[in-house]
Amino acid sequence: MGSMEFAARKENDRTVVSIRGKMDATTSAEIEAKLDGLVVGGEKKLIVDLKGLEYISSAGLRVLLATAKKLKSQQGDMVFANLDGNVKNVFKISGFFSIFKVYDDLEAALQQGRE
Amino acid sequence: MLKNKSIAVKLILLYTLSGGLIFLLVFSFHYHFSRKMIERKLADNAKNLVLSKVNRIEAALLALQKIPENLACFLESGSYTRESLLALLRLLVEKNPDIYGASIAFAPDGADLQWRSFAPYYYKLRGRIEFVDLSKASYDYTGWDWYQIPKELNRPSWSEPYFDEGAGNIFMTTYSVPFYMDKAGTRRFAGILTVDMNLERLQEVVSSIKVLQTGYGFLISKNGTILTHPIQSLIMNETLFGVAEARQDAQLREIGRKMIRGESGLLPFKDIVSAELCWMYYTPIPTNGWSLAVLFPQQEYIADIKSLNRIVIVLGIAGLLLLSLAVAFIARSIARPLRQMAQAANTIATGNLDIDLPTVKSEDEVGKLAEAFQYMKESLKEYIRQLTETTASKERIESELNIARQIQMNILPRIFPAFPDRPEFDIYAVIEPAREVGGDFYDFFQIDPTHLCFVMADVSGKGVPASLFMAVTKTLIKAMAGEETRPEVFLAKVNDELARGNEASMFVTVFCGVLNTETGEVVYANGGHNPPLVVRREGGVAYLDGIAGLVLGAMEGITYTGEHLILGPGDALFLYTDGVTEAMDKDQALFSEERLQQDVMELRGRPIKEMIKGVLEKVKLFTEGAPQSDDITMMVVQYHGQTRPS
Numbered sequence: 001m002g003s004m005e006f007a008a009r010k011e012n013d014r015t016v017v018s019i020r021g022k023m024d025a026t027t028s029a030e031i032e033a034k035l036d037g038l039v040v041g042g043e044k045k046l047i048v049d050l051k052g053l054e055y056i057s058s059a060g061l062r063v064l065l066a067t068a069k070k071l072k073s074q075q076g077d078m079v080f081a082n083l084d085g086n087v088k089n090v091f092k093i094s095g096f097f098s099i100f101k102v103y104d105d106l107e108a109a110l111q112q113g114r115e
Numbered sequence: 116m117l118k119n120k121s122i123a124v125k126l127i128l129l130y131t132l133s134g135g136l137i138f139l140l141v142f143s144f145h146y147h148f149s150r151k152m153i154e155r156k157l158a159d160n161a162k163n164l165v166l167s168k169v170n171r172i173e174a175a176l177l178a179l180q181k182i183p184e185n186l187a188c189f190l191e192s193g194s195y196t197r198e199s200l201l202a203l204l205r206l207l208v209e210k211n212p213d214i215y216g217a218s219i220a221f222a223p224d225g226a227d228l229q230w231r232s233f234a235p236y237y238y239k240l241r242g243r244i245e246f247v248d249l250s251k252a253s254y255d256y257t258g259w260d261w262y263q264i265p266k267e268l269n270r271p272s273w274s275e276p277y278f279d280e281g282a283g284n285i286f287m288t289t290y291s292v293p294f295y296m297d298k299a300g301t302r303r304f305a306g307i308l309t310v311d312m313n314l315e316r317l318q319e320v321v322s323s324i325k326v327l328q329t330g331y332g333f334l335i336s337k338n339g340t341i342l343t344h345p346i347q348s349l350i351m352n353e354t355l356f357g358v359a360e361a362r363q364d365a366q367l368r369e370i371g372r373k374m375i376r377g378e379s380g381l382l383p384f385k386d387i388v389s390a391e392l393c394w395m396y397y398t399p400i401p402t403n404g405w406s407l408a409v410l411f412p413q414q415e416y417i418a419d420i421k422s423l424n425r426i427v428i429v430l431g432i433a434g435l436l437l438l439s440l441a442v443a444f445i446a447r448s449i450a451r452p453l454r455q456m457a458q459a460a461n462t463i464a465t466g467n468l469d470i471d472l473p474t475v476k477s478e479d480e481v482g483k484l485a486e487a488f489q490y491m492k493e494s495l496k497e498y499i500r501q502l503t504e505t506t507a508s509k510e511r512i513e514s515e516l517n518i519a520r521q522i523q524m525n526i527l528p529r530i531f532p533a534f535p536d537r538p539e540f541d542i543y544a545v546i547e548p549a550r551e552v553g554g555d556f557y558d559f560f561q562i563d564p565t566h567l568c569f570v571m572a573d574v575s576g577k578g579v580p581a582s583l584f585m586a587v588t589k590t591l592i593k594a595m596a597g598e599e600t601r602p603e604v605f606l607a608k609v610n611d612e613l614a615r616g617n618e619a620s621m622f623v624t625v626f627c628g629v630l631n632t633e634t635g636e637v638v639y640a641n642g643g644h645n646p647p648l649v650v651r652r653e654g655g656v657a658y659l660d661g662i663a664g665l666v667l668g669a670m671e672g673i674t675y676t677g678e679h680l681i682l683g684p685g686d687a688l689f690l691y692t693d694g695v696t697e698a699m700d701k702d703q704a705l706f707s708e709e710r711l712q713q714d715v716m717e718l719r720g721r722p723i724k725e726m727i728k729g730v731l732e733k734v735k736l737f738t739e740g741a742p743q744s745d746d747i748t749m750m751v752v753q754y755h756g757q758t759r760p761s
Contacts, residue, residue: 025576058573058576058624059576062619062621066620092663094643094666095665099669099673
């Protein structure tokens with residue numbers, strides 16, 4: 001298929017999106033289209049599970065930013081879980097930790113809404 | 116062999132050969148069967164003709180037979196005197212044109228003495244009736260065949276035809292009828308009645324047989340003697356067997372035997388007279404055992420067919436020729452446009468799309484091909500035109516991109532040493548752009564005489580959008596810096612400006628520092644950029660540990676934190692973009708932060724220009740064989756202090 005796998009499933013009122021492989025200039029367009037589809041479809045609460053995501057470039061970061069902005073304009077929000085080595089580093093450097101909630105694992109992210 | 120020939124030749128060969136073959140087959144069939152038919156008809160005709168002739172001969176013979184038979188009855192039963200007999204006999208000869216002569220030859224040793232030695236004979240000679248008494252003649256007539264044979268056989272018989280000199284040199288055959296008398300209760304042989312028949316009439320019947328031009332009939336006797344024949348010399352002189360011997364013709368001998376045996380038959384035969392092939396039909400004359408044969412010349416019968424065949428063959432050949440012409444014509448009408456189109460295709464292949472294609476008027480496959488060809492040519496032309504346009508505009512764009520790239524490079528400060536009159540610090544930067552127009556940039560400028568601002572930044576993405584964003588960002592930073600020496604302040608302003616109306620969610624990572632040239636203090640703020648290396652003259656090389664602010668342009672209202680560090684004399688800050696640390700070799704391994712740190716460590720004591728060049732070389736070595744995917748940008752800011760060591 002390629003260097004990226006995208007999957008989305010509903011968990012109550014949350015949508016868990018899992019992205020594996022690489023998020024770079026070649027795969028970002030597809031990911032953006034799919035995320036757009038979810039947002040336009042009315043999903044407000046996204047949990048992005050990045051388990052298995054090995055690499056993210058500035059193109060990938062841009063897609064995450066754009067999606068977050070769209071969700072914000074619809075009173076939705078976006079959280080992350082399972083950040084891996086490289087990706088964690090990138091998130092750290094680019095300051096994404098200051099604007100996104102990042103959980104260690106999926107359970108923690110799912111728990112979050114219920115509190 | 117046929118591979119290289121033109122369509123016309125192939126078609127002509129094919130059609131004339133198959134046409135010729137079919138014609139030949141039909142013709143042979145027709146010829147064969149029409150011959151068979153003719154032969155059958157001929158056989159029927161032959162039989163009919165011969166049988167009718169035979170019947171005529173038969174009739175004549177039978178009629179003649181009646182006369183002596185009746186007379187024999189009369190002789191046996193009636194009463195008569197010599198005189199009445201003579202008168203009767205004379206009348207017989209006189210009144211019957213077919214009878215040449217007649218006699219009553221009483222047996223010399225007959226029972227009745229009265230009638231011994233009485234053998235009257237009347238005959239025609241030169242128009243008169245002559246008389247002779249054979250018993251008075253010098254020869255003994257009892258020894259003759261015409262007397263002996265019927266006497267022995269007790270029945271009438273026809274003699275072999277003979278040439279009678281005495282009777283005026285005519286051919287005759289004699290019919291002898293034995294007659295009997297009753298004497299003392301027993302029936303005893305009394306004599307022979309004879310009647311001579313002139314053969315001429317029979318000969319006429321036979322010789323009147325005309326079959327086309329060269330056909331004829333001939334008659335043979337019981338013994339095979341030729342009685343009539345076109346070759347006059349054969350008549351009465353030869354038997355069929357003699358002729359067969361003379362000609363060494365075994366077939367003729369066999370025919371002769373069959374004819375004498377009284378058989379009928381139809382067979383092919385080579386005529387003696389004309390030396391032509393004939394059909395011979397022979398059949399016996401039942402009455403006297405002769406045989407009639409008629410020859411039907413094959414050639415003449417076939418002549419009609421032959422001439423018909425000749426005409427048919429000529430017509431056939433003419434037809435084939437016409438066929439060839441028609442085929443050639445059609446082949447030409449196919450081949451010529453094809454040839455022309457092949458030529459046109461060759462010309463088009465050289466790049467000339469403006470030639471005129473051959474016009475084909477027909478609507479058939481060739482016409483459709485010509486149409487399609489024309490359409491293809493037009494489409495090709497249009498396509499090439501569009502392609503040329505697109506290529507031209509693409510080249511324009513590329514050249515414009517090149518110009519954009521140049522402009523981009525030109526707005527970066529490139530003159531080194533940048534502050535020759537300021538010994539307290541040194542600055543050097545290098546940017547090695549990737550193939551595609553990118554978004555890396557560096558900048559340095561003086562905010563005021565004691566504050567030097569330096570920037571290292573990387574716009575997300577590539578291409579024209581990135582380069583535009585880069586130009587905007589660079590300009591904004593310098594503008595917002597103004598007289599503000601706290602980078603966290605003007606970075607926040609720049610961020611707000613960038614985030615406003617940023618539909619595409621582009622962002623830029625920025626590391627910005629302000630060096631106090633008097634004290635060596637650096638105030639810095641980091642918006643999502645790779646932390647620089649701090650190079651200590653007396654210490655090591657380590658990554659700057661700081662707070663990571665958000666990338667610029669992501670959203671409005673973000674605040675940045677200003678941090679401090681002190682540079683001692685000789686210390687430097689090594690700034691870079693991820694084009695260095697994420698440079699890939701051909702196995703897709705990254706250069707990495709660790710390697711950069713190591714390399715900078717190695718080059719620590721060097722002048723900064725050398726240091727940068729050294730690292731650049733190491734990166735290039737590392738990535739050898741792999742294409743450069745991102746701009747490689749580096750900058751070193753070194754502080755020397757107020758008194759520079761010499």
